[in-house]
Amino acid sequence: MDSSGNALPTEPIGGRYRVEREVGRGGMGSVWLAHDERLGRAVAIKRVGRMPGESLPHLARAMREARSSAALNHPNVVSVYDAVEEGEHLWLVMEYVPGRTLAELVADEGPLSPERVARIGAQVADGLAAAHALGTVHRDVKPGNVLVGEGDTAKISDFGIARSAGDDKLTQTGLMTGTPAYFAPELARGSDATPASDVWGLGATLFAAVEGHSPYPSQSNPLALMALIAHEPPPAPQTAGPLRRPISRMMDTDPAARPTMADCAAALHRTSSGPTTTAARPAADPGPATVVQEPVVASAPPVEEPPRRRGGLLVAGVVALVLLVAGIAYLLLQGDDDDAGTASDEPASSSPSGRDGGQQESPEPPPESSPEEAPEETAEQSPEEEPEPPATSGATAFAQDYYGLLPGDTDAAWQRLAPSFQDEVGRDSFDGFWAGIDSVAVDGAQEVEPGVVDVTLTYTTDGSSQTEVRRLFVEESGGGLAITGDEVV
Known part of the structure; x- marks a missing residue:
């Protein structure tokens, strides 16, 4: 007998899968450990169509899970091997992953370290990014659907309510699919699931792993919880460390502002590898800790020196410019008519129509004055340009x-x-x-x-x-x- 009182199948399902025991229960049915007698390996089998209230649409959704998951050949996605219909039941034959779900891991060990959560989350993001690339949205990303095996190898499971682009919607009015605690705000408001809503679900899952609880407090009434998610921004994580910023970006209330799942994977991989020159950027708000520990930063050496150096360059440039202009003015006022003509009428100095009517040897002064003016203009510009880069x-x-x-x-x-x-x-x-x-x-x-x-x-x-x-x-x-x-x- 299983935990629900149902008798275990005594004959191999599909003539090859002998059921041994129930190992879990999800929103789409029970999960059993079975032995594939043909290939001699352990498999997980999900039974659909036995629970109260389940009907043909549930079987169709399960078949859709088989199609969606079977198309994903990724090390971080639980593989679907086979689908067997027997009587009123549909059995999905899947890869067996010994270990615990992330929800069980947190329940057993308490909040996990940010680095460990980042390693797990990066793998899940890789798997979901592969699904999104094929046009499949998971729709129910949560700690209970993240399987963590030996060495913290993680896989995303239970594409039971996944929907590929172009599939007909099987969810009828009033039928809720997915786990409300990890719903994105747009889903709580009635919008369709998108890759961005999966990103939110992963962010909420990581939040739960580092904080030890879901982002929103549990409610006895699921509708009350959905109303809270739809209208209240999520709280900022308090113990996420280097995951603060990635989680905050993933849980942006605006779906368009969230990163893609591929971008999430890249950010989580960087965070999971630990600090390089320092670490990943935290949320923009440094929090109270910065105020409490201000003396530590105040002791930093020349934090204000660069601005003072820049100010000195600007003052020196202005002074040089003023002196240069004064010098030119002095030469103009003190020079003879030839010099004045050179300064003011340089373009016409070689023409007989100059002010001196050709009585002075006008071709000579321009070569003398032109070389002086060109360097002066260059020197005049350089102090202004130097501080700009x-x-x-x-x-x-x-x-x-x-x-x-x-x-x-x-x-x-x-x-x-x-x-x-x-x-x-x-x-x-x-x-x-x-x-x-x-x-x-x-x-x-x-x-x-x-x-x-x-x-x-x-x-x-x-x-x-x-x-x-x-x-x-x-x-x-x-x-x-x-x-x-x-x-x-």
């Missing part, structure tokens, strides 16, 4: 100075990070990374927008070099500048 801005100079400290002086470099960012990176992780780098060279730096600096870096270790462009986010903190996050671009 982004490399002289405070944020850019601050970023260059930061890498100039590394890898030798990690203590001073560490003080350049905002306290909230220090909490996310961790001093041991920071020191550990730079201990493995022999040298780092700044090949270029540019402030692409205020406080956002793209730095081209070349790392060298054991004679081998690697180049990347890293985007630093620099903000005012504690009366100076501090790095609040970074990412690879």
Whole structure:
């Protein structure tokens, strides 16, 4: 007997799949462990059409799951091997993944570390991105549908309510499909599922994994929960560390503002690999921690020096310009008629129609005065142009100075990070990374927008070099500048 009191099938299903025991229960039916006697392997079988209220549309939806999942050949998607119809039942034969669901993992171990959740989430995002590329939307991304096996290998399962582009809708008015707790706001408001709603579901799943609970508090009435999701923005995660920004972007209330699933996968892979030069950028709001720990950043060395240097260049340029103009004016006022004619009528100086009527030797003065004027105009322009390139801005100079400290002086470099960012990176992780780098060279730096600096870096270790462009986010903190996050671009 299974947990619901139903007798286990005594004969092999489809003449080859011998059921051993129930191993789970999902929204589309029970999941059984079975032995494939033909191929000699363990498989998972989902039975559909036995639960109360299930009818033909449920069987059709299950067949659609088989078609959608069978088309996905991806290591992070649970494979569907076969579909067997026997009597009133439909059996979906799937890959058996020993382990626990992410929901069970969190229930057993409590909130998971951001790095571990990022590793799991990156794999799930890879699988969902493959589904989206084939036009299939999962529609029910949640912790219970993420299977975590040995070594934290993760797979997304249960495409039971998945729908491919072009499929007829089987959901009738009043029939809710999916798990309301992980619904995107647009779904709660009655819109159709899209890849963007899967992105929200994955973001909410990651939120639950690092926080230990779903984003919205549970409600006894599912409709009340959907109304809450539809009209209230999600809370910001509190213990997500480097996952704060990815989760916040995935759970943007505007579907159009969310990243694609492929972009999510790339961001999660970067986060799961741990800090490189620092770590992934946190949410824009640094939170109370920045205020509490301001003295740490205030002790950072020359955070205001770059702006002062730039001001000095501007003043010097203005003074030089004023002196230059005064000198020219003096020469014009003190010179003889020939000099005045050269200064004011240079284009006509070689013509007989000049002011001196040709009595003076006008061809000679222009060669004398022209070489003086050309350099003076060049000198006049250069002080204004020098400070303009982004490399002289405070944020850019601050970023260059930061890498100039590394890898030798990690203590001073560490003080350049905002306290909230220090909490996310961790001093041991920071020191550990730079201990493995022999040298780092700044090949270029540019402030692409205020406080956002793209730095081209070349790392060298054991004679081998690697180049990347890293985007630093620099903000005012504690009366100076501090790095609040970074990412690879």
